[in-house]
Amino acid sequence: MAGKTSRIPGFYKLSLDERVKIVADFANLSEEEVALLKTHMALDIKIADKMIENVITTYQLPLGIAVNFLINNRDYLIPMVIEEPSVVAASSNAARMTREGGGVYTSSTEPIMIGQIQLVKVPNPSTARFEILRRKDEILEIANQCDPVLVKLGGGAKDLEVRIIETCLGTMLVVHLLVDVRDAMGANAVNTMAEAVAPRLASISGGRFRLRIISNLADRRIVRAWTKIPVEAVGGREIAEGIMEAWAFADADPYRAATHNKGIMNGIDAVVIATGNDWRAVEAGAHAYAARDGRYRPLSRWETDGDYLYGSLEMPIAVGIVGGATKTHPLARLSLKILGVKTAQELAEIIGAVGLVQNLAALRALAAEGIQAGHMSLHAKNIAVMAGAVGDEIDIVAEQMVREKTIRVDRAQEILKELRSKKEQSKT
Ligand code: MEV
Numbered sequence: 001m002a003g004k005t006s007r008i009p010g011f012y013k014l015s016l017d018e019r020v021k022i023v024a025d026f027a028n029l030s031e032e033e034v035a036l037l038k039t040h041m042a043l044d045i046k047i048a049d050k051m052i053e054n055v056i057t058t059y060q061l062p063l064g065i066a067v068n069f070l071i072n073n074r075d076y077l078i079p080m081v082i083e084e085p086s087v088v089a090a091s092s093n094a095a096r097m098t099r100e101g102g103g104v105y106t107s108s109t110e111p112i113m114i115g116q117i118q119l120v121k122v123p124n125p126s127t128a129r130f131e132i133l134r135r136k137d138e139i140l141e142i143a144n145q146c147d148p149v150l151v152k153l154g155g156g157a158k159d160l161e162v163r164i165i166e167t168c169l170g171t172m173l174v175v176h177l178l179v180d181v182r183d184a185m186g187a188n189a190v191n192t193m194a195e196a197v198a199p200r201l202a203s204i205s206g207g208r209f210r211l212r213i214i215s216n217l218a219d220r221r222i223v224r225a226w227t228k229i230p231v232e233a234v235g236g237r238e239i240a241e242g243i244m245e246a247w248a249f250a251d252a253d254p255y256r257a258a259t260h261n262k263g264i265m266n267g268i269d270a271v272v273i274a275t276g277n278d279w280r281a282v283e284a285g286a287h288a289y290a291a292r293d294g295r296y297r298p299l300s301r302w303e304t305d306g307d308y309l310y311g312s313l314e315m316p317i318a319v320g321i322v323g324g325a326t327k328t329h330p331l332a333r334l335s336l337k338i339l340g341v342k343t344a345q346e347l348a349e350i351i352g353a354v355g356l357v358q359n360l361a362a363l364r365a366l367a368a369e370g371i372q373a374g375h376m377s378l379h380a381k382n383i384a385v386m387a388g389a390v391g392d393e394i395d396i397v398a399e400q401m402v403r404e405k406t407i408r409v410d411r412a413q414e415i416l417k418e419l420r421s422k423k424e425q426s427k428t
Helices: 016-027 031-039 045-051 087-099 125-134 136-145 148-152 187-205 237-252 254-274 279-290 330-339 344-367 371-386 392-404 409-427
Strands: 063-071 074-081 104-108 112-120 156-167 170-180 208-215 222-230 300-304 308-316
Touching (some): 016 031, 016 074, 016 330, 063 087, 063 330, 063 344, 074 087, 074 254, 074 330, 074 344, 112 187, 125 136, 125 156, 125 170, 125 187, 136 148, 136 170, 170 187, 187 208, 222 344, 237 344, 254 279, 254 330, 300 344, 308 344, 330 344, 371 409, 392 409
Antiparallel strands (some): 063 074, 112 170, 112 208, 300 308
């Protein structure tokens, strides 16, 4: 993909076919893949009927492409599935700003997920803890027998932790099985292993096992994303300072932090859904991580020294590129191809970068013109398109409606009529 840029000015003004063509060229899509995009009904009802139970139809959502992303010096087009207007536009716009400072950089830990085994009625929890830890190799071996393929790929159960927790029903022993899940989201592999080791853990501890399930607080599977942007790129020092103050507000106040993080999740969930991943798992992990030190805090941080705006984000992102809907949903497969990702870790890092950029878009708008201006201008563009505007007409009609503070299809039609008759007159 070297040489192909994701910097595509005016992408939103193009027709659907033109957009598909650009994406197809960028990601080397085959004719069949392009045809699939153009059916607008990519998920066959027969596949859908096997994905969940009691199916009666499929449910469509828009899939848009965020442009301008430069992540780790590589250009990406970002597929986003979301019902909310402005998100894709805001993402593309803020990604353009980050390019001015070289884009977004990312790193991540190995894809380690935690399986929890709950042991109750353990007669001597402290001794049981030591007895379990002493038999670590034996227990990891039982777990790894469940998934020889994962082990062959370099993954598998790697470590054990034993926690003693005090509950309202007395002391419990909780064993954490740390599993490297490689390119999977990991829930299936981890749950199978947790169920396999539970009887042995119960017999060692002298207690009985209850729950055996993955933890969505995936704090061993962390993504980090950061960016350094010249303040001019976000509209100057004053706005950069406003972004920093917005972050400080969120850091001090959970009411604001919830909305701050919602803005991050606008970007994150849209890519998680486009790639067929479990967005509830990512949401649960994000919010639990945000509250890990006892108070709910923002997942990102923004600072400025007057010359640059520095943004960073750290959070768990448990996503896969094998298994589940990532394989069965044709558009999830296509989204992964458009992203050009080779590993789940790379996908998670891109998603983290999108979260940071989405957050920048929201905070920049809030610190400058306010969020409604952007919404209104996008809404006006949609109305202009509904009125029949094409190409450059869209912006002209939309801008006039915003200026007049009258955003209605009938007014858009009038403006369009005037515009076209002016154009005709200028020809004669
Ligand atoms: C709206 O979907 C998201 C925002 O509220 C995020 C924020 O306030 O930071 C704009």
